[in-house]
Amino acid sequence: MAYPTTVIHRPESQAEVSVPAVISVQNIVHRYENRTALDGVSFDVRNAELFGLLGPNGSGKTTLFRILSTLMVPTSGHAVILGFDSAKDPSALRRHIGVVFQAQSNDGKLTAYENLWHQGHLYGLHGAALKARIGEILSRVGLSDRANEKVETFSGGMQRRIELAKGLLHHPSVLLLDEPTTGLDPGARRDLWQYLAILRDQEKVSVIVTTHLMEEAERCDRLAILNEGKLMALGTPADLKREIGGDVVLLEARDPEALAEQVRSRFGMEATVMGQQVRLEIESGHRFVTDVVEAFPGEIQALSVSKPTLEDVFIRRTGHRFWSEEKPEA
Amino acid sequence: MATQSASFSKTAAGRDGIFLPAFTLWWREIVRFYRQRSRVVGVIVSPLLFWVVIGSGFGTSFRSGGGAGQQHYLDYFYPGALIMIVLFTSIFTMMSVIEDRKQGFLLSVLVAPVPRSAIVLGKVLGGTTLATIQGMIFLVFAPLVGVRLGLSSFLLVVLTIFLVSFALTALGFAIAWPMDSTQAFHAIINLFLIPLWLLSGSMFPLSKAAGWIRVIMQMNPLTYGTEALRTLLYPSSQSDFSLATSLGTLTLFTVAMFGLAFVMVNRRSTKPAA
Numbered sequence: 001m002a003y004p005t006t007v008i009h010r011p012e013s014q015a016e017v018s019v020p021a022v023i024s025v026q027n028i029v030h031r032y033e034n035r036t037a038l039d040g041v042s043f044d045v046r047n048a049e050l051f052g053l054l055g056p057n058g059s060g061k062t063t064l065f066r067i068l069s070t071l072m073v074p075t076s077g078h079a080v081i082l083g084f085d086s087a088k089d090p091s092a093l094r095r096h097i098g099v100v101f102q103a104q105s106n107d108g109k110l111t112a113y114e115n116l117w118h119q120g121h122l123y124g125l126h127g128a129a130l131k132a133r134i135g136e137i138l139s140r141v142g143l144s145d146r147a148n149e150k151v152e153t154f155s156g157g158m159q160r161r162i163e164l165a166k167g168l169l170h171h172p173s174v175l176l177l178d179e180p181t182t183g184l185d186p187g188a189r190r191d192l193w194q195y196l197a198i199l200r201d202q203e204k205v206s207v208i209v210t211t212h213l214m215e216e217a218e219r220c221d222r223l224a225i226l227n228e229g230k231l232m233a234l235g236t237p238a239d240l241k242r243e244i245g246g247d248v249v250l251l252e253a254r255d256p257e258a259l260a261e262q263v264r265s266r267f268g269m270e271a272t273v274m275g276q277q278v279r280l281e282i283e284s285g286h287r288f289v290t291d292v293v294e295a296f297p298g299e300i301q302a303l304s305v306s307k308p309t310l311e312d313v314f315i316r317r318t319g320h321r322f323w324s325e326e327k328p329e330a
Numbered sequence: 331m332a333t334q335s336a337s338f339s340k341t342a343a344g345r346d347g348i349f350l351p352a353f354t355l356w357w358r359e360i361v362r363f364y365r366q367r368s369r370v371v372g373v374i375v376s377p378l379l380f381w382v383v384i385g386s387g388f389g390t391s392f393r394s395g396g397g398a399g400q401q402h403y404l405d406y407f408y409p410g411a412l413i414m415i416v417l418f419t420s421i422f423t424m425m426s427v428i429e430d431r432k433q434g435f436l437l438s439v440l441v442a443p444v445p446r447s448a449i450v451l452g453k454v455l456g457g458t459t460l461a462t463i464q465g466m467i468f469l470v471f472a473p474l475v476g477v478r479l480g481l482s483s484f485l486l487v488v489l490t491i492f493l494v495s496f497a498l499t500a501l502g503f504a505i506a507w508p509m510d511s512t513q514a515f516h517a518i519i520n521l522f523l524i525p526l527w528l529l530s531g532s533m534f535p536l537s538k539a540a541g542w543i544r545v546i547m548q549m550n551p552l553t554y555g556t557e558a559l560r561t562l563l564y565p566s567s568q569s570d571f572s573l574a575t576s577l578g579t580l581t582l583f584t585v586a587m588f589g590l591a592f593v594m595v596n597r598r599s600t601k602p603a604a
Contacts, residue, residue: 069441094443103434107358109365121354122442124347166438 022047022174022206023068028077030063030229037063038074039229045222048204050196052220054211054310056322060229061210062102065178068208069099081174095123098172100163102179108152112143112162115151116169123170137165141195157188164195168205175199177209181216193219214310214322225314232317237310244308244316247285251278251292252302259299266295274321281308281316351444352452359426359456373419373460377468381411405475409559410532413494413552416465417527420495421519423457424502428512446595450503454591457499458492465491477563486573487562493580494555500587507594531556536570551583 021044030038038060045051055061066072067079070090079086084093106115113134120130138144141161146154151162160180167175177196181189193216199205200221209220217223218237225233225240233240253259253276260271260278267288272279282288285305293300314322363369384407430436439449469487472479479487509515529543530552539547547553558576561569571579 071437071440091443091445094441097441099438099441101434101437103437105434105438107362107435109362110358114361118354118358119438119442121350122439122444124350124443126350 021045022049022082023051023208024078024080025064025068026078026080028064028067028074028079030060030067030072031075037229038067040077041224041226041229041231042077043224043231043234045206045208047206048200050200050207050209050219050221052209052211052217052223053226054214054217054223054314055226056212058228059226061212061226062178063229064226065176065210069097069176070094095170096172096174098167098170098175100167100175100177100180102182104159104163105166106151106159106162108150111148111150112138112154112165113147115162116165119166119169125170133169137169140168141165156183157185157191160184160188160192164192168199172205174206174208177207179210179212181211181213189216212322217310223310225310225317227314227318233313240310240313241308244281244312246281246283246308247305248308248312249280249282249285249289249292250304250306251280251300252276253278253299254301255299259296262296263292267292272315272319274315279315281312348445348448348451351442351448352455355439355449355452356456356459359423359453360459362426363423363460373464374467377411377415377464378471380415381408381468381471384411402475405564406535407532408472408475408477409556409563410527410530412465412468412491412559413530413532413556414527415468416461416491416495417498417523417552419461419464420457420498421502421505421523423460424453424499424506425512425515426457427453427503427506428509428515431510447592450500450588450591450595454496454499454503454588457502458495461495461499462488462492465495472563475563479563483562483565486577487559490555490558490562490577490580493577493584494552497551497580497584497587500584500591504587504591504594507591526550526552529553531560531570551579554579554583 023045025041025043025045028038028041029036041060041064053061053064063072067074068081068086070086070093073087081093082096084090084096086093107118110118116134116137117130120126120134125133134147135144138147141164143158143161143165146158151159154162164180167177175196181192184192196207196209197219200207209216211217220237222236223234223240224231251259251263256273256276256278260273263269263271263278263280269280269282280288289303289305293303311322427436430439466488505518506515509518529547529550531547532552536544536547536553536557554571554576557569557571558573558580560567561573561576
């Protein structure tokens with residue numbers, strides 16, 4: 001099969017043509033024995049972009065992460081990173097990407113310095129150059145003074161910083177992180193995200209982060225929202241929220257089905273039932289609220305009006321909540 | 331503005347070195363070993379305990395088992411005990427493959443530009459080093475069973491121990507690689523490796539075995555390790571194979587086991603790697 005070696009995918013508007021894609025995910029399908037984890041996902045990531053893969057557990061984002069990081073070969077489709085096909089040319093690609101896994105990959109019995117020394121050797125770095133680089137990266141992540149202590153004695157946040165240092169040791173131009181803030185306290189989370197932004201701005205590293213947290217997704221330049229192996233939305237957080245338009249109104253009722261039906265017939269708008277709540281998207285929600293309460297006296301037990309969030313984007317695209325309990329087992 | 335994306339070139343990617351990553355993986359096995367004090371103690375004490383307890387127990391129960399002329403059983407058993415020590419250390423060091431996988435350490439190695447052969451070589455040499463050292467510690471007792479070794483015999487003994495260690499560590503690697511629990515690993519060890527050792531001429535000689543057992547023993551690669559050691563330690567005892575045959579077979583076995591480990595590690599699956 002003839003496949004172009006330098007793939008610069010230009011699927012979107014003309015204005016973006018001048019920006020080459022650093023990562024091009026092309027119609028990736030991945031099947032495990034009896035389950036389709038990814039079902040035809042395509043998108044591009046640009047240079048020096050902080051790109052988020054947002055999805056609930058089981059959405060396929062970890063599978064996609066494994067394919068991007070050369071650990072797995074997709075059933076079909078291509079992941080082309082920096083011009084290298086992750087399935088066909090993994091060893092060439094591996095030199096240029098840094099990978100930070102969700103699970104701890106440090107060796108707790110080794111010191112911080114030794115972990116990095118070991119990591120450097122795996123990437124062909126050695127001698128004085130490696131030593132200098134370790135010193136540099138340890139001071140970047142603020143752990144110079146702990147260099148000779150065993151990693152198993154470190155806090156979760158510090159271990160995560162060593163993971164990051166390992167991923168960045170060989171100056172990768174693409175950094176992949178799988179749920180990097182798992183198990184971190186809020187302060188450590190904030191530090192990590194600030195550091196990712198610095199990497200993007202100062203070193204022009206393209207950063208791809210998987211997350212299931214809406215507030216983290218908000219910090220990304222662009223997002224791909226995955227659900228059950230399909231790409232549900234792609235764009236900046238602001239653009240994605242803007243498409244909802246207006247406000248989101250949630251009405252809590254004893255009989256939400258009946259209420260939704262009444263709202264539909266009375267106001268001629270789309271109303272979805274989620275659990276005990278009826279969800280509406282509407283311009284100027286604050287004015288509508290008084291109307292709806294007067295229209296159905298006694299039926300509404302509680303209500304809320306809010307600006308759309310990424311969760312609302314998710315609900316609109318998928319028709320169910322981000323953390324749905326009644327999701328059918330595939 | 332010259333962005334990094336403009337400079338993607340395939341020519342920049344050279345051949346991945348094998349020795350630097352193999353060295354660093356080997357180094358890690360050794361460092362991890364001596365930082366775990368209980369393992370160090372176990373390596374030194376267990377051979378002594380094992381040989382003294384089992385050897386003297388059997389020695390008094392079956393005086394002159396008759397396997398090797400007029401040899402005392404404690405003497406006869408010495409090479410077998412040596413093989414057993416090497417066998418267990420070799421195989422069990424490769425439990426670290428399963429631990430590395432569970433802890434996530436292995437993932438960071440798998441996404442590095444490291445040839446898979448370097449992973450096998452580094453880890454297997456690490457286990458081999460530890461098993462060989464343990465075998466050598468046990469050699470300290472050789473004078474107690476009346477063994478006097480010249481330099482060339484000593485070096486050949488070390489070579490034999492090294493080959494057996496390397497082959498068994500590689501076998502342990504190949505068994506451990508696809509596994510996700512140490513319990514499953516133990517089950518396999520008990521199923522295959524203890525019979526492998528029992529039928530290696532360690533407990534009783536090949537020449538005294540019944541027909542079909544003898545065939546199995548002749549097919550068992552460990553038999554050649556035991557035979558080589560026995561020939562080197564007791565040059566006067568009659569043996570079933572020449573030293574050249576034993577060492578040659580062991581070398582073939584070693585290459586085959588390394589090949590097996592290499593095949594296992596190169597299976598790039600579509601299943602999750604962790």
